[in-house]
Amino acid sequence: xxxxxTFLTRRRGGDRWDWTDIVTFLWLGAGVFIMFGPALWxxxxxxxxxxxxxxxxxxxxxxxxxTAVVEGYDKPLPLFVVTDDxxxxxxxxxxxxxxxxxxxDPENPATMERINIANRTPDRAVGFSWGNYLDxxxxxxxxxxxxxxxxxxxxxxxxxxxxNSMAAFALSKYDFRGRxxxxxxxxxxxxxxxxxxxxPLYSIVSGVGLINSLWGVILPTVATPTGVFLLRQYxxxxxxxxxxxxxxxxxxEWQIYWRIVLPLTAPALAVLAIFSVVWRWxxxxxxxIVLSRQEVYTLQVGLNAYAGELNVQWHYLLAxxxxxxxxxxxxxxxxxxxxxxxxxxxGLK
Amino acid sequence: xxxxxxxxxxxxxxxxxxxxxIDLEVAEGELVVFVxxxxxxxxxxxxxxxxxxxxxxxxxxxxxxxxxxxGAADRGLAMVFQSYALYPHMTVRAxxxxxxQNTKMAKAEIDAxxxxxxxxxxxxxxxxxxxxxxxxxxxxxxxxxxxxVRRPTAFLLDEPLSNLDAELRVSMRAELSALHxxxxxxxxxxxxxxxxxxxxxxxxxxxxxxxxxxxxTPLGLYNRPANLFVAGxxxxxxxNLWAGRAGASGFTLDGGQVLPVAAQGATTLGxxxxxxxxxxxxxxxxxxxxxxxxxxESVIHADLAGGQKLLAVLPGQPDLARGASVRFGxxxxxxxxxxxxxxxxxx
Numbered sequence: 001x002x003x004x005x006t007f008l009t010r011r012r013g014g015d016r017w018d019w020t021d022i023v024t025f026l027w028l029g030a031g032v033f034i035m036f037g038p039a040l041w042x043x044x045x046x047x048x049x050x051x052x053x054x055x056x057x058x059x060x061x062x063x064x065x066x067t068a069v070v071e072g073y074d075k076p077l078p079l080f081v082v083t084d085d086x087x088x089x090x091x092x093x094x095x096x097x098x099x100x101x102x103x104x105d106p107e108n109p110a111t112m113e114r115i116n117i118a119n120r121t122p123d124r125a126v127g128f129s130w131g132n133y134l135d136x137x138x139x140x141x142x143x144x145x146x147x148x149x150x151x152x153x154x155x156x157x158x159x160x161x162x163x164n165s166m167a168a169f170a171l172s173k174y175d176f177r178g179r180x181x182x183x184x185x186x187x188x189x190x191x192x193x194x195x196x197x198x199x200p201l202y203s204i205v206s207g208v209g210l211i212n213s214l215w216g217v218i219l220p221t222v223a224t225p226t227g228v229f230l231l232r233q234y235x236x237x238x239x240x241x242x243x244x245x246x247x248x249x250x251x252x253e254w255q256i257y258w259r260i261v262l263p264l265t266a267p268a269l270a271v272l273a274i275f276s277v278v279w280r281w282x283x284x285x286x287x288x289i290v291l292s293r294q295e296v297y298t299l300q301v302g303l304n305a306y307a308g309e310l311n312v313q314w315h316y317l318l319a320x321x322x323x324x325x326x327x328x329x330x331x332x333x334x335x336x337x338x339x340x341x342x343x344x345x346x347g348l349k
Numbered sequence: 350x351x352x353x354x355x356x357x358x359x360x361x362x363x364x365x366x367x368x369x370x371i372d373l374e375v376a377e378g379e380l381v382v383f384v385x386x387x388x389x390x391x392x393x394x395x396x397x398x399x400x401x402x403x404x405x406x407x408x409x410x411x412x413x414x415x416x417x418x419x420g421a422a423d424r425g426l427a428m429v430f431q432s433y434a435l436y437p438h439m440t441v442r443a444x445x446x447x448x449x450q451n452t453k454m455a456k457a458e459i460d461a462x463x464x465x466x467x468x469x470x471x472x473x474x475x476x477x478x479x480x481x482x483x484x485x486x487x488x489x490x491x492x493x494x495x496x497x498v499r500r501p502t503a504f505l506l507d508e509p510l511s512n513l514d515a516e517l518r519v520s521m522r523a524e525l526s527a528l529h530x531x532x533x534x535x536x537x538x539x540x541x542x543x544x545x546x547x548x549x550x551x552x553x554x555x556x557x558x559x560x561x562x563x564x565x566t567p568l569g570l571y572n573r574p575a576n577l578f579v580a581g582x583x584x585x586x587x588x589n590l591w592a593g594r595a596g597a598s599g600f601t602l603d604g605g606q607v608l609p610v611a612a613q614g615a616t617t618l619g620x621x622x623x624x625x626x627x628x629x630x631x632x633x634x635x636x637x638x639x640x641x642x643x644x645x646e647s648v649i650h651a652d653l654a655g656g657q658k659l660l661a662v663l664p665g666q667p668d669l670a671r672g673a674s675v676r677f678g679x680x681x682x683x684x685x686x687x688x689x690x691x692x693x694x695x696x
Contacts, residue, residue, distance in 0.1 A: 244399075
């Protein structure tokens with residue numbers, strides 16, 4: 001805690017607070033609020049019940065109505081704080097007719113009171129609706145969707161790293177006629193958005209019978225121009241003498257790629273892995289088109305099912321959005337040091 | 350084992366002739382140094398012997414076998430690169446083992462060879478470190494060690510000492526020579542440093558612009574340079590080369606001074622700065638322009654009548670001032686004579 005205190009009272013230097021210190025903290029504070037505010041709002045809201053989500057004005061923290069088991073009633077009854085001529089007391093609602101609620105005192109269930117609803121407020125405490133998280137997994141197919149998403153993301157990332165690094169190796173370390181043309185062609189495909197090739201791509205995937213198969217989602221996405229370009233630029237910095245030394249050392253071209261170039265490209269591979277995981281995990285449009293059967297849905301497509309035409313189940317949607325965010329956050333937490341390490345230097349010299 | 354024969358090696362990149370027909374024989378166990386100015390093709394030639402580049406025409410034979418079409422790995426050679434080219438992600442041990450593992454050698458044999466090379470090069474404490482944790486000299490040893498463990502028929506060294514500081518370079522030079530004596534293997538060493546060439550080589554190959562200018566022992570090159578280029582390239586400071594014409598009375602410099610040297614047909618006379626001496630009766634009259642006193646010797650820069658430059662290295666610390674007129678003499682036997690074609694005149 002003292003470390004946080006030290007951090008938050010850091011100054012530019014000197015004994016007194018300078019106006020720049022204050023501006024800096026305000027500026028950074030605003031940045032933190034803008035970046036983390038929505039995420040925090042999402043996480044907190046994901047624990048709210050549907051009724052609370054539609055409440056106005058909204059509350060920051062999730063609340064749950066307190067209930068009490070009252071003798072003579074099967075279900076627990078919601079509690080309200082009632083304030084009227086007889087003073088302030090906590091009563092349980094039995095039923096409500098128009099603006100009048102029939103309520104009983106949990107201590108004294110025999111006497112029924114008729115209370116105007118203007119005179120009462122729900123008795124609530126901070127509470128979490130875990131059901132938002134549990135129901136999609138227990139009652140719906142979200143466990144299956146999650147498995148599908150993990151499979152698609154994992155396999156697609158592995159294949160992406162393998163194929164892109166092989167292409168990058170050839171394009172950076174072999175000198176052949178038309179090499180630059182190929183590089184330019186690959187980079188040029190960056191300019192073509194998915195929506196342009198959606199229809200022909202669908203015909204191809206459908207033609208090879210991969211509709212409603214996870215491979216239909218994986219295969220068309222693994223060859224990324226960004227990945228090839230990123231890795232190629234990195235591999236260009238690996239000295240050719242290393243490859244020649246390996247060639248003198250009886251290494252086959254595959255071994256040169258696998259044992260020399262690939263390990264040295266690790267920082268760039270980490271960056272591409274992060275990108276690939278984020279892309280594939282968050283992919284929506286293409287899986288939505290390829291996958292039409294529930295059992296092959298990925299998380300993002302499954303989420304879409306909660307946003308119906310007439311009714312949006314916000315509580316599930318928010319909870320599952322939080323779930324879908326977790327892997328991306330984890331990837332950044334654990335792999336970001338590879339990014340900085342990759343920038344800091346390769347250990348070559 | 351380790352006899353290398355090059356026959357009419359030519360290399361062209363597009364319209365540029367990099368090598369213009371090189372013939373060379375390297376005997377078994379010999380340490381041959383390729384020396385020449387930058388861009389003379391010496392590294393290209395070495396890479397062709399290594400198999401990393403293919404000659405446009407010509408053949409390369411190792412131990413009587415034509416290996417021109419063979420890949421680098423199948424020539425039985427080992428190369429030490431200028432940048433050392435150690436695999437940065439592997440330990441020193443793994444660096445040395447890599448080439449042996451690729452030939453499917455038994456692990457015990459690999460370990461034995463690494464241990465032997467490490468002992469020879471005194472890098473045993475470094476075996477589990479990575480190249481990034483080593484100093485320049487240590488990396489150099491590891492690079493040599495990686496070559497040694499392969500027991501190659503010949504070692505190819507591409508400017509291996511150029512990345513070391515001056516002091517380390519001198520000691521590594523001696524170590525490389527000692528290593529050559531101990532291994533008895535053929536070595537081809539490329540350098541642009543003529544001191545390195547003179548001190549290490551059994552024979553020196555002087556290259557210029559893709560052609561062999563002269564092949565000889567270090568002292569052979571120094572004492573009998575075959576042409577003007579070699580005369581000017583070998584030796585420091587460079588040889589004095591004066592234009593003039595031969596006559597009955599001797600060699601007449603363009604400035605009019607007559608030197609008592611029998612020189613039929615020669616147009617250039619060469620004289621090493623070390624062979625000049627102060628001589629009140631000497632034939633060369635020059636005006637001193639600069640004196641570089643080094644303590645043990647002094648380098649005198651002077652102008653001859655007619656504007657040609659004279660460079661002399663005199664022992665000790667002679668009392669000469671700028672502007673002084675000095676007479677120099679020399680032993681006619683030390684003069685090198687070159688014809689109009691730049692070649693050494695028969696004498």
